[in-house]
Amino acid sequence: MCGNSSGTPEPKAEVWVVWLVWSAALVWLVARADAISAWTTPWGVYAPASVAGVLTVPLLNPPRVAGLLLLAPVWLFGAWFTLSSMFLPSGYFLSPFFAYMGGWMATAIGMLVWQRLQARRSGT
Amino acid sequence: MKSAFVWLTVACVWGATLYAIARTQSFVRQQGAALAVQATPDYTGVLTRAENLEPLSVERMHGQLRHLGNRVRLEWKVGPRMAVLEWQTTSPTTGFIPDSEPVIVRALQANTPPQVGMRIEIVRMTYPLGYYCVIRDSGGNVVDVWELLWNT
Numbered sequence: 001m002c003g004n005s006s007g008t009p010e011p012k013a014e015v016w017v018v019w020l021v022w023s024a025a026l027v028w029l030v031a032r033a034d035a036i037s038a039w040t041t042p043w044g045v046y047a048p049a050s051v052a053g054v055l056t057v058p059l060l061n062p063p064r065v066a067g068l069l070l071l072a073p074v075w076l077f078g079a080w081f082t083l084s085s086m087f088l089p090s091g092y093f094l095s096p097f098f099a100y101m102g103g104w105m106a107t108a109i110g111m112l113v114w115q116r117l118q119a120r121r122s123g124t
Numbered sequence: 125m126k127s128a129f130v131w132l133t134v135a136c137v138w139g140a141t142l143y144a145i146a147r148t149q150s151f152v153r154q155q156g157a158a159l160a161v162q163a164t165p166d167y168t169g170v171l172t173r174a175e176n177l178e179p180l181s182v183e184r185m186h187g188q189l190r191h192l193g194n195r196v197r198l199e200w201k202v203g204p205r206m207a208v209l210e211w212q213t214t215s216p217t218t219g220f221i222p223d224s225e226p227v228i229v230r231a232l233q234a235n236t237p238p239q240v241g242m243r244i245e246i247v248r249m250t251y252p253l254g255y256y257c258v259i260r261d262s263g264g265n266v267v268d269v270w271e272l273l274w275n276t
Contacts (some may be wrong), residue, residue, distance in 0.1 A: 026141065090250045
């Protein structure tokens, strides 16, 4: 985290660059889905969700409008992807939800725990 | 400068997400076809008629489904001709699309046109009006995967 004049930590520039890469990866994935192996594409969706989970913690600490505006599309895509899973064979309904939102939440919680451990170790 | 970069990132992520949402349907259909190949079929049959199925359309075609005793016939118009796919059922058809109902057919994976004697396996979607039709040759290899929607 970097500091600003008001003393509030701001996400580093790398975080924003990763978000740009995230959005590019998502576009590439859905645009090329027909050409990519059907068994590879789900991981192409869940991996960005996990990356988004890792980046959620610095974005929401402290909460900022820009941070929330970055997270909203992650949730929006997750919600639409879940709704679209109606068209998967029965038995697979909600599996995109668990994989996408689960990946996002698991990595976000993991990042939060890691940050707390780091803070405790450094005595802050 | 940094603020501009932040807002540019926000704009890019929103643009990317909206584009991704617009493409999600076809993405999910491709995934569904891949999963249907592995899934346990809800209905099975052996093809007894396959006419005018070349070329297989990746566009949605409007047609009709008929029950003829232990046979099910799917027919739709391709230009001046009538494409027909008929199979003899090898499992109960309870809960399947009723007789004379309009349907929408589309090839999701079209490798070769189906031929008489091939097996058809039908897998339900969670969407109550939708099915995947997996057509296999005598060796069990997947020849085509079709989407079948009850256009009620």
